[in-house]
Amino acid sequence: MSDLDNPVKNCDPFKPYKGRLQAYERIPENGRDQAAIIQELQTVSEEENVKWNTGRVSGTFYHAGDEHRAFLNKVFSFFSHVNTIQFDLCPSMAKFESEIISMTANLLHGDASKAQHPEDQVCGTVTSGGSESIAMALKVYRDKARAEKGIIAPEIIMPKTAHPAFSKAGQYFGIKIIEVPVDPPDFRVDPCRVEEQINANTVAVVGSAGNYPYGLIDPLEALSEIAIKRGIWFHVDGCLGGFILPWIERLGFEVPPFDFRLPGLTSMSADTHKFGYALKGTSVVLYRNKDFRRYQYFSFPDWPGGIYASPTAAGSRSGGLSAAAWAAMVYLGEEGYLKAAAAIMQVAEGIRKGVESIPELKLIGNPTFIISFRSDEVDVYHVNDFMKIKGWRFNCLQLPPALHFCVTLPQTLMPGLAGEFVEDLNAGVQYAKNNAGKPAQSSALYGLAGSAEGNQAVNDLLCGVFDHMYSI
Ligand SMILES: Cc1ncc(COP(=O)(O)O)c(C=O)c1O
Known part of the structure; x- marks a missing residue:
């Protein structure tokens, strides 16, 4: 009997393998058999995949199918051992990363060939994920403001709905983050309230395309104008939307400008490891020109270990991830990304119409691939309790209570999923009504x-x- 067949199951959700698989407190004296390790990990992986393969889990898995993943894993294996920072030894890294950056910049209307001078070209770096891309942009603004404007107590203004990665970077880098509330009915920030917060220490303003809570695009054109008028920089967080909004727009849906078409935009983050369908562990941060990017680089010449330099926060990174991100982009091509976006929007539209048909629920904003809703009549956390029983996993929102469902590719692989969603949601609202006054678990x-x-x-x-x- 293998460890995995052990019927003693642990009910701690974070430790389901306790008592089932051997736990290693120290490196085992003798190594284990490869085949046994593979079998064990395969079983664990397959068990966990079942949880989201149903298509009932919001966001999280930006998975373009088993064949796509097998292809990326194969690409990864060729370069898994390579360190991106050693591009002198492995120039393939310079090829992959420069092309990932260029393809992303072109997608987001930062076409380098349109620049009059090489120094004016949109440029960027590959990072380990959205949080690092955001952190790098904030570090650039802090350091550029200090060097060029003499600002030593930098402040950045953002809508309350911007991702916590900004607050995290603010905490790490000593930047004061000013949050501007968003209000009903449309839950988007009022640009005038952003402008009111600008003072002599303000270095940049932030907007999202789209934001995590509601998937909504902030009033970016107005923010761009404010940035130009007030002489501050402007970051658009496209970690979530950067690799899907361009295709949704091309499909003919209404999407306001969110990228380098905005003249005030000076940097943008876009995650290859979300709707770019790469492996987890890559993102792109783009800058209007090299003057910005230079402040991201770190170099330390005065070290016994040699002259050290790194372009991003990370030191060593696996070349396998960059190779896989590059391969995902050139394998899917525009055709593949468009097809994926069309399938996602078909499901999202079904879910949106379903939510709109339930009188007790209020859709938040004008959504594309994330559908979020709240209610003045029922406790949406009760709705969530019911949907959980049915296997659905929403993202619970707060301030005010709301739920969102982010459509990714796994939902598109399940025929009839939107219909099932709406049927269960109707029953969930009924459940909430029946349980009114009782505290919801969620x-x-x-x-x-x-x-x-x-x-x-x-x-x-x-x-x-x-x-x-x-x-x-
Ligand atoms: C809008 C937005 N920005 C930034 C991030 C942070 O990205 P990561 O989790 O890759 O660090 C996320 C993650 O969900 C996001 O949705």
Whole structure:
């Protein structure tokens, strides 16, 4: 009997393998058999894949099918051992990364060939993910503002709906982040309220295309104008939308300008590891020109180990990931990305119409690939409790309570999924009505956040969760 057949199951959701698989506190004295390791990991992987292969999990898996993944894994294997930072030894890295950046810039209307001078070309770097791309842009603004404007207490203004990666980078780099609330009915930031926050320390303003909570595109044209008028820089976070909005636009859906067509835009993040359908671990940060990018680079000549330099926050990175991102882009081509976006929008439109047909629910904004809704009549967290039983995994939103479902490719592989979604959602609303007045399971944590004390309680709880996760 293998460890995996052990019927003793652990009900701790973070430790389901406890008592089922051997736990290693130290490196085993004698190595294990490769075939046994493979078998064990294959079983675990297949068990976990079942959870989202149903298409009932929002976002998370930007998966373009088993064949696509097998192809990327093969590409990865050729360069898994290569360090991108050693492009002198492996010039393939310079090829992959320069072409990923160029393809992304072109997709986002930063066509280098249109620049009058090479120094004015849109440029960028490949990073390990959206958070790093955002962090790099913020570091650039902090350092450029210090060097060129003498600003030593930099501030960045963003809508409350911008991703926490901005606050994280602000904390890491000592940049004050000013959040501007978004309000009903459309839950998009009011550009005038952004402008009111600008002062002598403001270095940049941020907008999303689209934002994580609602998938909505901020009023970027207005933010771009404000940035130009007030002489500040402007980052658009396209981590989520950067690799799908261009195709949705080409399909004829209404999408306002969100990229380098905006004259005030000075940097943009776009994740290859989301709707670029690459392996997890790559993103692109783009800059209007090399003057910005230069502030991202780190070099340290004065070191006994030699002269050190790195273009991004990471030191070593696996060349396999960059090779796979490059391969995903050239394999899918415009045709493949368009086909994927069309399939996603078909499901998203079905879900959107379903939500609109339920009188108790209120759609938030004018969505594309993320459908979010709230309610004045039922507790949406009750709806979530019911949908969970049916195998659906939403993203729970707060301030105000709402739910979102992000359509990715796994949903498109399940015929009739939108219909099932709407049927279950109707039943979920009925369940919420029947349970009105009782506390919903999903709201346990969300009720806490929003006050200093509550936030502290949530912080403590989350630290406990991480500690538990890292315990054997
Ligand atoms: C809009 C947006 N920006 C940034 C990020 C951060 O990306 P990552 O998780 O790759 O660091 C996300 C992740 O979901 C996102 O949705």
